[in-house]
Amino acid sequence: MNHEKNSNTITLIVPMYNVEDYIEKCLKSVFHQTIPFDEVIVIDDGSTDRSLEICKGVLQNYSNTVLISQSNEGLGFTRNRGIQIANCEYIFFLDSDDELTLDTVEQLKEQILTEEYDVVYFAGTILRGNTVTNEHSIYRKHGLDTSSIYSGKDYFEKTYSHYFNVSPCMALYKVDFLKKNKIYFQERVFYEDNFFSIKTMLFASKVICLENEFYLRRIRSGSIMQSPYTEKKMYDLYKVAEEIYALVTQNIDIRQLPNSRYEDLIWKYYLNFMVVHEKYFRDSNIKNHCLDLINKIGWFTGLAEPVEASCIEKKYRLLKIIKDNNIFSNRLLELLDHLHDENEKNIRNKLKLLKFDDPEKTIGIYGTGVHTDNMLRAYENRFGIIKAKLVFYTTEKKEAVYRNLPVYSINELSDDLDMLVISSFRYMYSMIETARKVNQKIFILELYSKENIDGFGWI
Numbered sequence: 282m283n284h285e286k287n288s289n290t291i292t293l294i295v296p297m298y299n300v301e302d303y304i305e306k307c308l309k310s311v312f313h314q315t316i317p318f319d320e321v322i323v324i325d326d327g328s329t330d331r332s333l334e335i336c337k338g339v340l341q342n343y344s345n346t347v348l349i350s351q352s353n354e355g356l357g358f359t360r361n362r363g364i365q366i367a368n369c370e371y372i373f374f375l376d377s378d379d380e381l382t383l384d385t386v387e388q389l390k391e392q393i394l395t396e397e398y399d400v401v402y403f404a405g406t407i408l409r410g411n412t413v414t415n416e417h418s419i420y421r422k423h424g425l426d427t428s429s430i431y432s433g434k435d436y437f438e439k440t441y442s443h444y445f446n447v448s449p450c451m452a453l454y455k456v457d458f459l460k461k462n463k464i465y466f467q468e469r470v471f472y473e474d475n476f477f478s479i480k481t482m483l484f485a486s487k488v489i490c491l492e493n494e495f496y497l498r499r500i501r502s503g504s505i506m507q508s509p510y511t512e513k514k515m516y517d518l519y520k521v522a523e524e525i526y527a528l529v530t531q532n533i534d535i536r537q538l539p540n541s542r543y544e545d546l547i548w549k550y551y552l553n554f555m556v557v558h559e560k561y562f563r564d565s566n567i568k569n570h571c572l573d574l575i576n577k578i579g580w581f582t583g584l585a586e587p588v589e590a591s592c593i594e595k596k597y598r599l600l601k602i603i604k605d606n607n608i609f610s611n612r613l614l615e616l617l618d619h620l621h622d623e624n625e626k627n628i629r630n631k632l633k634l635l636k637f638d639d640p641e642k643t644i645g646i647y648g649t650g651v652h653t654d655n656m657l658r659a660y661e662n663r664f665g666i667i668k669a670k671l672v673f674y675t676t677e678k679k680e681a682v683y684r685n686l687p688v689y690s691i692n693e694l695s696d697d698l699d700m701l702v703i704s705s706f707r708y709m710y711s712m713i714e715t716a717r718k719v720n721q722k723i724f725i726l727e728l729y730s731k732e733n734i735d736g737f738g739w740i
Contacts, residue, residue: 291390293373294364307375314384320346358469374450379497385495402491420446464481470521629663676691
């Protein structure tokens with residue numbers, strides 16, 4: 282393999298804004314690597330706290346570092362600037378409140394030593410305070426084949442939506458690949474990483490995914506994406522959705538892929554939030570823009586099969602909101618009515634698998650989050666009182682009681698259960714693996730295994 286002078290080298294880009302409580306820990310994880318990054322670029326995006334001062338104190342002790350200070354331009358602009366000035370073959374993004382495991386560079390360099398990839402994806406885990414947790418998250422890759430080389434499109438198909446993650450920080454990118462395909466972040470908008478990550482997946486020719494949890498994603502109040510929804514966020518969501526729509530519809534090879542879920546992907550970005558936060562859809566200027574975008578989708582009828590309509594419940598609810606606008610034809614409304622009825626039938630059939638009507642059954646439910654809430658409510662709304670005895674389990678006990686019943690650790694899984702219901706869509710496979718380690722014999726109901734539909738996450 283002919284490598285150029287800068288082959289097998291990695292530039293780290295760290296955008297920084299008002300993270301005085303975290304930037305030193307972040308940079309320590311960078312400079313204490315078993316093998317150093319070849320270049321570290323920190324771009325201060327107009328911080329008003331002590332972030333820049335702390336950063337200068339750390340960087341002065343190391344070579345191959347670049348510190349840039351600019352007025353506040355936003356995360357998209359800042360990352361794009363990093364792409365343009367990077368001097369290495371590969372680029373890595375690290376948010377300034379997050380951290381890395383100390384062998385990250387060493388392990389990644391082993392991967393790119395003998396093979397060249399457009400993207401090397403890897404896993405991450407949650408950091409709360411100073412504690413690395415073992416909780417389930419979309420950042421983990423348990424159950425995914427990490428030994429194969431994929432095209433980006435194949436990787437998208439295999440990861441959407443169990444392992445679908447738009448964070449650009451859990452990947453190593455070849456700089457020439459990004460520049461050749463003009464893959465950059467949307468600037469001065471929220472959700473700037475969504476379009477970047479999706480375009481990267483759809484355009485990459487050669488990617489690999491590692492199970493290694495290199496990235497420590499800090500969950501903290503006050504971060505950009507943990508802040509409340511605003512009209513600005515909702516409008517930006519529309520702009521992101523329009524870019525994704527254009528990307529998919531203008532690339533025939535993407536549209537024609539068999540068994541694709543790209544239609545579902547587009548709906549996710551401008552429909553999900555609009556329905557959950559209906560006040561923004563009703564009361565803001567985003568309304569007309571979104572209606573225009575919806576009207577553009579002439580190929581909506583491709584979602585006629587219920588198995589392809591993972592968010593049909595929300596689509597139907599949205600139609601109820603905007604029906605008075607008279608923007609849809611009667612034919613399309615009839616189609617949505619049919620889809621809603623089919624979805625209802627599927628949900629009822631799925632709920633019957635739970636055996637909640639049998640007072641002689643003891644049913645374990647693994648999970649006490651939104652899927653469980655929706656699943657139990659869906660059953661009670663359709664069939665009435667639950668007669669079976671329920672026992673609730675979680676991986677990490679965060680609550681002692683759920684629905685006035687005790688919550689147990691999955692490590693206390695009882696042999697007396699008639700079955701264990703995995704009440705999660707995204708983390709189903711890793712939860713099954715955890716339960717099997719405790720009890721090999723128990724019958725596990727994989728509620729979402731037969732249809733790739735997140736049924737109870739959408740009710």
